[in-house]
Amino acid sequence: MTMTKRRAPEPVEYGTDNIFADLKFANPEEHLAKAKLAMQIVEIIRQRGLSQTAAATILGIDQPKVSALMRGQLKNFSLDRLCRFLNRLDKDVDIVVKDKPRSRVHGETHILTVR
Numbered sequence: 001m002t003m004t005k006r007r008a009p010e011p012v013e014y015g016t017d018n019i020f021a022d023l024k025f026a027n028p029e030e031h032l033a034k035a036k037l038a039m040q041i042v043e044i045i046r047q048r049g050l051s052q053t054a055a056a057t058i059l060g061i062d063q064p065k066v067s068a069l070m071r072g073q074l075k076n077f078s079l080d081r082l083c084r085f086l087n088r089l090d091k092d093v094d095i096v097v098k099d100k101p102r103s104r105v106h107g108e109t110h111i112l113t114v115r
Contacts, residue, residue, distance in 0.1 A: 029108070034074045037082040042070055044089045059085045 020028035020035075045055045045066075052066040059066065069077065069085075083093045100107045 030079065031074075033079055034077065034082060035072070037079065037086065038069055038072065038074055038077070040091075041082065041085050041089065044086075044091070045070070059088055 015022035018028050018032045020031035025031050050058070052063045052070065056063045056066045065076075068074075074082075086093050
């Protein structure tokens, strides 16, 4: 019988709520906000059973752009544009600005789910 040595487990590194900040992206809050909005758009498209062509017609873009959006390729989509897509999908988008708690050094950006 051969005995194998067990390796020590790799150290665990905990991240924040923003993977883009953890990966040192420039403008991580914007990347996270865009990702959350895109996830909402994709979920609505799937819930409604829309083809990419039908979604493109509703959103006012061409099918390849819908395909990019569905695959999370958001480089060519601004926050404003993603909000307009949600409006075209019959959703309201609310942006709320409020004072940050004194316990935090900087303000934060949160995107809530679509109702």
